[in-house]
Amino acid sequence: MSDKGLNKLYIYKIALVASIGGFLFGYDLVIISGALPFLEADFGLSPAMKGFAVSSAILGAISGPLVGLWCADRLGRRKTMMLASFFFMISAIGSGLALGIWDFALWRFLGGVGIGLAMMSSPIYIAELAPPHLRGVLVNVNQLSNVIGINLAVIAGYLFSFDGWGWRWMMFSEGLPVVFLVMGLLVIPESPRWLVAQRRGGEALKILERINGRRRAEEELAEINAGLQQEAGGSFREAWQPGIRTALIIGTILMIFSQVNGVNMMLLYAPTIMAEAGVSMGSSAILSSIPVYFVILVCTLLAFPLIRKFSRRGLLIASVSLMALGHLVMALNLYQGWPPMFTLIPMFIGTGAFTLGFAPLSWIIASEIFPTRIRSKALAVVCFFLYLSSFVIAQFFPMLTDFFTRSFGDAAGVYVLFAAVCLSCVWFSWKKVPETKGLSLEEIGRFWQGKGATESSRKNGVPESVS
CATH class of the missing domain: 1.20.1250.20 (MFS general substrate transporter like domains)
Incomplete structure (x- = not known):
């Protein structure tokens, strides 16, 4: 497929913002490993409770798709990512201020809900906006952000590896990329395929036109409409x-x-x-x-x-x-x-x-x-x-x-x-x-x-x- 008329810079900006969810997933996955020794000392954790401190976020991630299922269809892909940002932020603040393992695990669980929401909605969003020949590369931006998050979490874990409030600053540090995610989500568009499914074809056409130009946008809108008519209602x-x-x-x-x-x-x-x-x-x-x-x-x-x-x-x-x-x-x-x-x-x-x-x-x-x-x-x-x-x-x-x-x-x-x-x-x-x-x-x-x-x-x- 030709790149003629394709606004690559706009597409990459959209993919970069959406992939911050992947960054937060990677960051969250590794930052807890740096905090765990300090949590063990501060809260007197048994081996079983150490596992609970780590796995509580994964338990939240299991419930994330169930919540995101309704949100992605009713609210849209972009607003679902915004909701994920909310869960990330309250988790970063709450877990950093936790007074014991049970409230720490609760805040981590809510952060896991954010992970589940983000990792479900972000790849869908990128795939639905990307031209077919760039879709694989752009979805991989999410994986790149995930790996960058992992590497920065290792560095943050090392920098804050001191007694006292060290592990708390590790938790707080996750709030910074959340701010960038929220700012980015305020300026990127909704998925045109979701808009068409909601009978908002005019808005979808404007987004597609900015991505591919007027002629290709009209062709793609017709393809999306035809695809939705042939598909079932989605239950x-x-x-x-x-x-x-x-x-x-x-x-x-x-x-x-x-x-x-x-x-x-x-x-x-x-x-x-x-x-x-x-x-x-x-x-x-x-x-x-x-x-x-x-x-x-x-x-x-x-x-x-x-x-x-x-x-x-x-x-x-x-x-x-x-x-x-x-x-x-x-x-x-x-x-x-x-x-x-x-x-x-x-x-x-x-x-x-x-x-x-x-x-x-x-x-x-x-x-x-x-x-x-x-x-x-x-x-x-x-x-x-x-x-x-x-x-x-x-x-x-x-x-x-x-x-x-x-x-x-x-x-x-x-x-x-x-x-x-x-x-x-x-x-x-x-x-x-x-x-x-x-x-x-x-x-x-x-x-x-x-x-x-x-x-x-x-x-x-x-x-x-x-x-």
Whole structure:
């Protein structure tokens, strides 16, 4: 597709603002790891309560899509992101002022609701405004912001790693990017596809015209209208119709794989993994994780040209295959007891491969695979299972590691299991995930409708050629 008439600067500004939600997700994920030792000392936390302090935000994220489901359809994508900003801000202030673990966990839970809202609405919003040939790159801006948030959280955690109010300033620091998000949301437009669904075509045309010029805007508006007329009304029952049901299952399973593949645990527990292996940089456990987080930042930048050049499925399969290799190398490393610094190599392979392909592509595919009318509902279901699986794996990873270490003398078996999960994902991606690169959202919607007609015909005994 030609870039003639395309206002790229305007598109990138919109994507940058929307991706601040991804930044906050990454920042929130890592800042708690820096605060945890100080929370443990101040509140006298048991191991179970330490886990609760971390997982309370994930529990909130599970409920976020359920709240966002209504908001994204009724209020719009932009206002849903604004609501997420509100939850982020009260969480930053409340958790910084917490007097005990229970109110701290409550504020973290509310911040998790903001995460769920933002990570559901931001990819939808970017995908619905992006031209088809730029959609993958622009949705990956969300992943880049996420990784930048992770790296800055490591730095903030180190700067505020002092007794007294140190951990409180870590929590307060999350409020600063929220201010920038709110300011940006005040000036960016609503999703034109949502506006058309609300019968506000005139407003949608003005936004599309600013993005693509008058001629292309009119063509795109006609395509959106035609797509909405062909699609169902958007209820959960309709999301389970043949064809669309297949898209829902594929999106959900792909997102579950994105959480249970083991690489997220490498990121979340990077300081712990390297400290247990004997790797450290200076006296700070936080600093020891910087090489891993720097690698994922570089790989996220490299992912932009890769997403533009290669097919979705091809890059996805290659990425997950390398992740499996990283896990197998880690298992061999632990089993053989190689030098501590060698632990960095499989971590670089696994986390680098994840951020080069699987991490951005899981969100790209999930944000574009569903028809417009049911996109927010379908993505809410997908995000619910994403955060549920994230919560489960975060809770069971330390238990699995402890079990294998006590039973076999090392944790190598954990990484063999993760390698098996990755290889299962390779098979699933090869067999089930369709190629969506370069297709408009309306073309993807028609693809699933055609597949649904084929499935119905098969069920009724009609030959596929006839349907």
